[in-house]
Amino acid sequence: DDLIVRRGQLKVLNNSDVVNFLVNTNGNVTLGGDLSVGDDIKLTSDSSIINFGANDEITLTHVHDTGLTLTNTISGTDNRPVVFKLKSEENTIATDDVIGALEFASGDSSGTDAATNSAGIYAVAESSFTSSSNKTKLVFTTGVSEDASIITNASATAKMTLRSNGHLRAPGVIVYSKSVNRSLSTLTLSTSFQEIHTDLRMKYVATQTI
Numbered sequence: 188d189d190l191i192v193r194r195g196q197l198k199v200l201n202n203s204d205v206v207n208f209l210v211n212t213n214g215n216v217t218l219g220g221d222l223s224v225g226d227d228i229k230l231t232s233d234s235s236i237i238n239f240g241a242n243d244e245i246t247l248t249h250v251h252d253t254g255l256t257l258t259n260t261i262s263g264t265d266n267r268p269v270v271f272k273l274k275s276e277e278n279t280i281a282t283d284d285v286i287g288a289l290e291f292a293s294g295d296s297s298g299t300d301a302a303t304n305s306a307g308i309y310a311v312a313e314s315s316f317t318s319s320s321n322k323t324k325l326v327f328t329t330g331v332s333e334d335a336s337i338i339t340n341a342s343a344t345a346k347m348t349l350r351s352n353g354h355l356r357a358p359g360v361i362v363y364s365k366s367v368n369r370s371l372s373t374l375t376l377s378t379s380f381q382e383i384h385t386d387l388r389m390k391y392v393a394t395q396t397i
Contacts, residue, residue, distance in 0.1 A: 197209070207219040235248075273286075280321075281316075286310040287309075287310045291305055291307065300332050303335075304336040304340075307335050307343075324349060327345065327347040331344075345358075
């Protein structure tokens, strides 16, 4: 049978008469504890907002036909960034473990390559983590005709890797768009830095692996 309440509120109180559940006449629901949902949650209005924190200072806002915006709403204090952290609780991080990732994919109806991962950015352990070491590299992949995820496709090709020591490796051609200070034909393999531009210097390293 239905439970109908007219012109009043529906309340559930605990043993101390504190409201744990409240439905008011506007249809707003207040819940005093955790919420466990067995199926989907649907926010049916454009620009709907999920608020986080005792002061609602962090918000996740729907942007119509576009996506979501994560916002730190604190405006009166300096150095208040918005931080989105990808954290693995894996107890033992070993060499080549993926710690976190951002993957990009489409739902193209052509299927196969068109509907799989087309690019990715991965934080990968360079060696086993210890109390004094967390060497990590960033691996960038882009698809050509493949699943570009190093998680689901072991043969996915890294197009660029930034290692923990700051060395950047790109197997392809690196294009530098600014005018150079010297002719590239005058460059020779040298262990000394050679200036290409005021913000670009190059040197040949024979004994280091990048």
